[in-house]
Amino acid sequence: MQSPRRNAEGRPLGTCDPSSSGSPAHGGGSRFEFQSLLSSRVPGADPTSARLRASESPVHRRGSFPLAGAGSSQALPPQLPEEDRIDLNPSFLGIALRSLLAIDLWLSKKLGVCAGESSSWGSMRPLMKLLEISGHGIPWLLGTLYCLSRSDSWAGREVLMNLLFALLLDLLLVSLIKGLVRRRRPAHNQMDMFFTVSVDKYSFPSGHTTRAALVSRFILNHLVLAIPLRVLVVLWAFILGLSRVMLGRHNVTDVAFGFFLGYMQYSIVDYCWLSPHTAPVLFVLWNQP
Numbered sequence: 144m145q146s147p148r149r150n151a152e153g154r155p156l157g158t159c160d161p162s163s164s165g166s167p168a169h170g171g172g173s174r175f176e177f178q179s180l181l182s183s184r185v186p187g188a189d190p191t192s193a194r195l196r197a198s199e200s201p202v203h204r205r206g207s208f209p210l211a212g213a214g215s216s217q218a219l220p221p222q223l224p225e226e227d228r229i230d231l232n233p234s235f236l237g238i239a240l241r242s243l244l245a246i247d248l249w250l251s252k253k254l255g256v257c258a259g260e261s262s263s264w265g266s267m268r269p270l271m272k273l274l275e276i277s278g279h280g281i282p283w284l285l286g287t288l289y290c291l292s293r294s295d296s297w298a299g300r301e302v303l304m305n306l307l308f309a310l311l312l313d314l315l316l317v318s319l320i321k322g323l324v325r326r327r328r329p330a331h332n333q334m335d336m337f338f339t340v341s342v343d344k345y346s347f348p349s350g351h352t353t354r355a356a357l358v359s360r361f362i363l364n365h366l367v368l369a370i371p372l373r374v375l376v377v378l379w380a381f382i383l384g385l386s387r388v389m390l391g392r393h394n395v396t397d398v399a400f401g402f403f404l405g406y407m408q409y410s411i412v413d414y415c416w417l418s419p420h421t422a423p424v425l426f427v428l429w430n431q432p
């Protein structure tokens with residue numbers, strides 16, 4: 144086990160002192176980048192030997208650059224431990240992810256035009272909040288249970304039973320991912336949401352969006368609707384997702400992933416479709432028509 148290497152001031156190597164950053168002579172950022180570039184060209188610069196050279200070099204310990212190497216072992220620039228290079232010379236994937244995150248935050252802030260009463264579209268906030276309620280879990284759960292209690296056909300009961308299963312699966316998966324990812328809601332969000340549970344302080348993924356995508360796909364597949372109504376269902380889901388960003392509740396990526404997850408959740412529900420044949424107990428437990 145290697146303990147983190149530190150420089151003469153006791154600071155972990157790879158964390159740049161602001162007072163010395165940028166100066167090769169002081170161990171600043173450019174030196175790290177320079178060395179990480181060199182490391183791919185110096186013969187024998189494999190990670191293990193690089194680590195050994197770096198840890199044994201007195202130059203490394205002092206945190207200064209060997210401008211005048213005395214012995215042959217100092218002729219080559221010292222190599223930094225691999226972990227330092229990972230931080231300061233991130234992979235292409237790392238750069239791509241950071242850039243995506245930066246664009247996401249920037250775009251979400253720009254689109255958060257209803258985040259507060261004083262925001263540029265603040266007067267639209269009540270409408271956005273109405274949309275928020277239309278995609279909330281409580282009305283959907285209570286509505287489904289009510290319809291299930293009133294349903295007088297096996298076919299209707301089967302569809303509603305599966306809708307209930309879909310809504311519960313959605314709540315479970317979204318809570319699980321929110322709890323694992325723990326991404327904070329945008330700073331400009333006002334936490335004035337109707338009936339939330341503890342994981343709802345996190346924003347990834349958007350639960351309203353997963354529900355909107357799941358429910359709309361469910362409705363389109365199991366309800367016979369005229370074309371204008373089908374268009375309305377799709378529009379509702381899309382506008383609900385957009386309204387989450389406009390209200391400042393979510394970043395764009397939370398909503399984009401929400402659409403994806405909701406869409407996939409329907410595939411799971413469809414695959415596990417509950418029917419009197421596959422889950423007779425459920426249907427027997429429910430009252431006969």
Ligand SMILES: CC(C)=CCC/C(C)=C/CC/C(C)=C/COP(=O)(O)O
Nearest residue numbers: 280281338339340343349350351352
């Ligand atoms: C049966 C049971 C535990 C119901 C809970 C229903 C409930 C509180 C759902 C939460 C809905 C909500 C506020 C989700 C957050 O949506 P985001 O779009 O803000 O992620």
